[in-house]
Amino acid sequence: MAIVGQRYAYRERARMLGEPVVPVIVVKEGPPRSQKGRIRYLDGEYEGFEEWVPKSRLVAPWEEANAFCDDERRLLNAVTASGDVQGSIIYKAAGEVFGAIAELFGEELIFFGWKAIEKNLIIISEFEESVCKLGLRREELLSEPHAFIDRYGDYKAPFHVSERIVKDFCERFPKEIIRYIHIEEDKLQQENYIDTNTRYVDLSSWCWINFPILWKPIRLFLPFCRKSGTRD
Numbered sequence: 001m002a003i004v005g006q007r008y009a010y011r012e013r014a015r016m017l018g019e020p021v022v023p024v025i026v027v028k029e030g031p032p033r034s035q036k037g038r039i040r041y042l043d044g045e046y047e048g049f050e051e052w053v054p055k056s057r058l059v060a061p062w063e064e065a066n067a068f069c070d071d072e073r074r075l076l077n078a079v080t081a082s083g084d085v086q087g088s089i090i091y092k093a094a095g096e097v098f099g100a101i102a103e104l105f106g107e108e109l110i111f112f113g114w115k116a117i118e119k120n121l122i123i124i125s126e127f128e129e130s131v132c133k134l135g136l137r138r139e140e141l142l143s144e145p146h147a148f149i150d151r152y153g154d155y156k157a158p159f160h161v162s163e164r165i166v167k168d169f170c171e172r173f174p175k176e177i178i179r180y181i182h183i184e185e186d187k188l189q190q191e192n193y194i195d196t197n198t199r200y201v202d203l204s205s206w207c208w209i210n211f212p213i214l215w216k217p218i219r220l221f222l223p224f225c226r227k228s229g230t231r232d
Contacts, residue, residue, distance in 0.1 A: 004026050004037075005025065006025070007024065007042065007063075008024055008058040008060065008061060009023065009058070009059050009064070009069075010022050010024040010041075010053070010058055010059070011057055011059050014057045014059055017072045017117070018072055018076055021068070021069065022041065022044050022046075023041075023042040023043050024040060024041050024042060024058070025042055027039065027040050027050060035054060035055050036053060037053065037055050038051070039053055064151065068151070070151075071148075074148040075118070075156065077146050078146040078148070078158050079158075081145065081158040082121055082160070083159070084120060086119050086120055090163065091112070091120075093166070095112060096181060098110055098111050098162075098166075099180065100173070100179075100180035101169055101177075104173060104176045108125070109125060109133060109134055110123070110124045110130070118156070121159065122158075122159060122162040123155065124155040127149050127153055127154060127155035135172065136168070141155065141157070142155075144157050147161060
């Protein structure tokens with residue numbers, strides 16, 4: 001929420017990550033339903049000019065502007081390095097393992113991004129604390145190309161990092177992961193989501209190479225194996 005008298009980083013096209021921001025100060029709040037504020041530019045060619053703008057364009061407090069822009073730059077680099085893997089066999093298998101880990105620890109510490117731009121990235125929330133809980137190697141994760149910790153303390157990295165982490169989880173928690181997948185598989189079978197006649201050649205081959213102890217239950221569970229016409 002914008003606060004009168006506070007400085008913000010302003011971007012006219014708020015969702016265009018990587019574009020420059022300029023300093024402004026909020027001089028007046030608009031009516032609540034308008035979701036607008038009146039700003040005064042503090043620098044650049046429009047310095048001193050005032051106008052009403054949507055509050056969504058006030059992307060960060062000005063004192064956080066450098067960190068905000070740095071996060072965006074590193075995020076874009078990670079997204080580029082990751083490529084588009086969402087929906088692939090590997091992506092789905094890794095997602096199910098992360099689901100098992102969330103149930104095991106009672107909280108979602110590691111997952112794929114929820115925002116559209118982050119869906120191909122692996123995220124570890126509250127990295128410094130979570131990496132200890134999960135038994136992961138901090139320095140190895142930080143040394144991964146294009147991996148970074150954002151200004152909120154969350155770790156973000158390209159998709160390839162998830163493959164090594166998933167293999168580690170499968171080696172350390174095989175019984176727990178298999179149990180989780182069997183439970184989810186049973187739920188889908190009861191709801192008639194699984195097509196037992198579907199072929200799983202690509203999936204089983206990949207899982208056999210990477211997670212030999214898990215490939216059979218994973219191949220039955222993955223959403224792409226559901227009958228056509230059922231919900232995802």
